[in-house]
Every structure is written in structure tokens, then in C-alpha cells.
């Protein structure tokens with residue numbers, strides 16, 4: 050029976066969008082259903098929450114519900130989903146609810162008439178001529194998803210194979226039955242090109258959900274989604290937690306992207322939570338990638354997901370040729386610059402043919418490290434264990450962890466030497482300086498998140514590249530994927546080894562994905578592309594796999610090493626991070642947490658150890674890694690463990706189930 054049809058009065062429990070796990074008792078005189086949005090007194094505030102259950106525990110001095118919203122109630126499924134997510138990521142239920150209703154303005158009646166946004170649902174799909182492979186995959190996926198309510202399909206296709214066109218076809222069929230479709234993209238891929246293509250195919254734009262919306266747009270979109278008026282919703286990870294009235298399918302594009310992992314506040318992986326939601330709603334979910342994650346590949350191998358493969362680029366486009374430049378021998382040949390002669394020559398030839406170049410360097414600013422020439426002191430952030438990065442536009446020193454900025458230094462804090470600093474290593478601004486020196490007549494454009502800060506600026510920059518008003522694009526990871534520029538034929542990777550250092554278990558996988566994606570930007574149309582990768586480790590399996598165009602060899606190698614050490618996806622990890630301003634107390638707390646570990650022979654505890662980023666924003670950090678077999682119920686274990694542990698109020702304990710960051 051649908052509990053929402055039942056109404057009741059008297060005692061109820063309300064879950065509030067605050068970081069607490071428990072719900073609170075209230076009385077109500079007006080009839081309410083489970084899932085109703087209600088306003089209640091909470092401390093000195095009035096908060097909107099959700100009627101969560103009827104079985105109220107007795108408490109004296111119970112307060113009364115103030116008001117009931119006219120909005121439709123939160124569905125049974127959505128409430129179950131919130132419970133499930135909170136349980137899986139070991140977070141308070143209220144914190145998860147907050148992601149669903151993080152818009153107080155929706156619940157209060159407007160004082161003025163609201164501006165109406167129109168969500169056009171006049172989708173009239175125009176199918177392109179599909180290639181043979183695309184046609185085959187579309188037919189197979191349709192058959193597969195129509196044969197069962199819930200399924201996970203992976204569209205595994207090389208860069209430029211037309212994965213987007215394939216999932217557009219499937220969305221078009223879904224929409225013909227009514228209902229809603231959610232498309233999750235990494236924030237950085239929510240660019241103008243994607244929307245342009247959607248509009249070309251479907252005639253109208255979809256509803257959008259991302260950090261760039263105005264409060265009014267957010268409110269109208271939320272309401273349209275809840276009423277079922279917005280049929281296609283495209284958004285970054287937070288779009289997953291919206292209260293869809295009638296969700297029929299989810300698509301996760303670039304499923305391997307780490308941007309789907311939310312690292313702050315409520316820590317979750319949007320791809321994994323999307324799969325859980327599809328399972329709960331009993332609907333199909335499509336994942337797409339040219340470089341699927343090891344987790345997804347493993348699920349395909351275990352037949353939990355089904356893989357559909359597109360081996361060729363669309364049309365006449367062929368794969369770019371790839372070469373590596375050994376930067377060690379560059380140095381011995383007397384070139385100590387970060388631009389090799391091979392890449393420099395390739396740039397010259399490309400622009401002479403009136404084609405475009407992308408130079409990829411995943412480092413914002415001018416120089417990542419500034420040293421005092423006299424005493425060797427490094428310029429560091431006063432709040433973090435991090436160097437301050439020099440930026441030229443506007444001139445400043447900036448911490449990329451906490452955002453702290455300072456003026457460019459005049460004298461060394463350590464030895465007082467005057468203006469005697471040396472900038473070490475290149476960032477995109479320094480690379481631009483070098484390019485301008487070598488090629489003074491070329492038009493350069495830097496694409497980095499601190500330069501292109503709004504979607505308007507992004508649209509303009511993309512248009513400039515498309516219209517060939519730019520010869521050389523110097524870009525960070527925001528340029529690595531999703532984009533399609535027919536005249537871009539040369540990709541130069543300045544420092545391919547950048548992501549390989551450090552203790553990240555996925556360092557190789559991530560580097561391979563990033564370099565493969567960025568290589569995939571070259572030669573996507575009729576002009577042949579080439580890629581020059583500068584590295585100090587040309588023998589590294591990542592570079593070898595890229596050179597040989599052999600993704601499967603790399604995956605097999607990476608799988609072997611993960612299996613050997615029982616690392617994900619063949620084992621489970623949970624990170625527990627303690628942080629606080631009193632470093633000694635943080636350390637002591639972390640140590641006492643480990644001492645309180647339940648007796649269990651199924652898992653290992655690694656640490657506590659000072660985090661690699663030992664201090665952020667003035668907070669000291671200690672980490673613990675819990676490692677166990679895949680079947681280990683880490684959630685149960687952690688809840689039991691936490692019950693017996695008293696965390697001092699000044700210490701923050703954060704739990705990261707299936708961690709992606711080890712900093």
C-alpha cells in the first residue's frame with residue numbers, strides 16, 4: 050500500500066535538513082502524510098523538513114508543526130533512497146536530506162509573483178545517419194534495457210566514436226513513453242558544445258542543474274523536476290539528489306571522471322549513487338566512457354554491467370599518431386626548457402598548415418614553486434602544508450588548497466633577502482610566456498578554471514576556438530575531455546608525469562585516462578591528428594600503453610597489480626580523517642580511535658598517519674585507512690566502532706567510503 054495516501058494526526062517524526070541522523074518528534078493537528086514537507090520550530094529557528102514516520106517515541110514538551118507545504122510529498126522511494134545513501138556513506142540522514150532540499154526559497158510562499166521559466170517539452174528528435182557500429186550498439190542496448198526494468202549498460206567507445214549520439218538515440222526512445230531522463234556530466238563538460246548538440250537533435254534545450262544557476266533558476270528547476278515538467282535534466286553530480294516525479298532513465302557520461310566524487314561535506318561518488326538510485330527505482334542506467342574505470346570494467350567482467358563497444362571513430366576521422374619525447378635526453382642535449390625541440394617543431398608545422406594546437410599542462414598560474422635564491426626557503430601558505438603558486442594575472446601568490454592570496458613577495462620571510470626569488474617549474478601562464486617568445490605572431494588562449502570563471506566566458510572562449518581565432522590553446526584539465534574542434538590536430542602534453550607522483554593508488558589509472566582523453570582531442574574530423582607526450586619516464590606502462598594504442602594491455606597490467614595488493618576494485622577501502630586546530634589533540638584522537646577498533650580478523654588498519662596534506666586551512670589532519678575484502682560490511686563495522694568512541698567536540702571526523710583522494 051502506498052503510505053502517502055494515509056493521513057494521520059497526532060505524533061509524528063520529522064527529518065530535518067541538518068547534519069544529524071535522528072528525526073524529531075512533533076505533534077500535528079492537521080492531517081499529514083509521510084513525505085509531506087512541513088515547517089517546524091527547531092531551537093530558535095523555523096525549519097522545513099519532511100514527515101519521516103508516524104511511530105513517534107514519547108518525549109515530553111513536544112512542539113507543534115507550524116505549516117504544511119502545498120508541494121507534493123517526497124515519495125516513498127526517495128525517502129528510502131535517502132536512508133540507503135546515508136547508510137552506505139555512513140553520513141547523517143539529515144545531511145543527505147539537505148542535498149535534496151537545499152533550497153529554502155522553494156518552500157516559502159513567494160512575496161512577489163515569481164518569474165516563470167518555461168521548460169519546453171516539445172522534443173522532436175532528429176536522428177542522424179548512424180554508422181554501422183553506432184546502429185548496432187543502439188539496437189543492442191535498446192533490446193537489453195527493454196528486456197528488464199533495471200540494468201547497467203556501459204557504452205565503451207573510443208574518443209570521437211559518437212557515444213553521445215548513441216545515448217541521445219536511447220533517450221529519444223525513452224522520452225516517447227513519457228517520464229524523465231537525468232544526464233549526469235562532470236561539471237567541466239557542461240559546456241556549450243554539448244547543449245548545442247542536444248538542441249540540434251532534440252529541438253529544445255534540456256533543464257540544467259549546476260553551480261552556475263541563479264537562485265530563481267534553481268528554484269524553478271527544482272519545482273519543475275518535482276512536478277515532472279522538466280523531462281530531460283542535465284546536471285553535475287548534485288542533480289542526482291533532486292526529487293524527480295517520474296524518473297525513467299539515468300545516463301552518466303564520462304563515468305570514469307573523478308569529478309563525480311564529492312570530497313567535501315557529504316562525501317559520495319555520484320556514479321555509484323546513481324547506480325544505486327537506478328536499482329531502487331528499477332530503471333536502466335547508461336554509463337559512457339572512452340576510458341572506463343577499473344571498477345566498471347570489473348563489474349562488466351562479473352556480468353553485473355553489460356558492455357557495448359564502439360571500436361572506431363565516427364566518419365573519416367582516424368586515431369592520432371602518438372610519440373613520446375624523453376625529457377632526460379632533451380636535458381643532456383642542452384635543452385633545459387620545458388618545451389622540447391620535437392614539440393616546438395610540431396607546433397610550427399601545425400600552424401603553418403593553418404591548424405590548431407592544444408598544449409596540455411595541468412597546472413594553473415605562472416610557477417608552482419617560488420624559492421629564495423639566498424637561503425633556499427620555499428614560499429608556503431600560512432594555513433596549509435602547500436606552496437604558494439605565483440600568478441601573473443592578476444599578480445598574486447595563491448594557495449590552491451585554501452584560496453589564500455598574498456602580494457608578490459618583496460623580501461624573503463626567512464632571511465630578509467630583497468627581491469631575490471626564483472620561480473620553479475611551469476604553470477600555464479609561464480608556458481604562454483614561452484610560446485609568445487618563440488612564436489610572437491601566434492594567437493594564444495589560456496583555458497584554466499581561474500581564467501574562465503563563468504559559463505558565459507566559457508561559451509565565448511569555445512566560440513573563439515571554433516571560429517579559429519586562436520592558434521594555440523594552453524589548457525588544464527578543463528580542456529582534456531568532451532571538446533570537439535575539427536581543426537585541432539596537434540596535442541602536446543607538457544608534463545605527462547605530473548599525476549604519477551604521490552601515494553594515490555589510482556595514480557596510473559588516472560594519468561592514463563587523462564592523457565588518453567586529451568590525446569583524443571586531436572584530429573577528430575578530416576584532418577589527421579598527432580600527439581607529442583613529454584615525459585621523464587617513457588618506459589612507464591602508462592606511456593607504453595598510450596604509444597601502442599593498447600588500452601587493454603594497460604588495464605590488464607593495472608588489474609594485476611591491484612589484485613596483488615587486494616586494492617579496489619578487488620578489495621575495499623575506507624578512509625577516516627581526523628582534523629582540528631590543535632595538532633596534538635588530533636593525533637591523540639586518531640590514535641585512540643585505532644585503539645578502539647572492534648576485534649575482527651577481516652580487516653587491516655593502516656595508520657594513523659599524518660595526512661600528506663598535513664594542514665589545510667589551519668586544521669591539522671591525520672588519516673586512517675581501513676582495508677578489507679570486498680564483501681566486508683564496512684558500514685556495519687564503522688557504526689559499531691563509532692558507537693564506542695567519544696570524539697572531542699573540536700575534532701572533525703570524516704568518513705570516506707571508497708576513497709579516491711589520499712591527500
Ligand SMILES: Nc1ncnc2c1ncn2[C@@H]1O[C@H](COP(=O)(O)OP(=O)(O)OP(=O)(O)O)[C@@H](O)[C@H]1O
Nearest residue numbers: 177178179180208209210211212213214339363531
Ligand atoms: N552518426 C553521426 N552523425 C553525425 N555526426 C556524428 C555522428 N556520430 C558522431 N558524430 C560527430 O562526431 C563527433 C564525435 O562524437 P562524440 O562527441 O559523440 O564522440 P564521443 O565518443 O563522445 O567522444 P569523446 O569520448 O572523445 O568525447 C561529434 O562532432 C559528433 O557530432
Ligand SMILES: [Zn+2]
Nearest residue numbers: 430433448451
Ligand atoms: Zn592554503
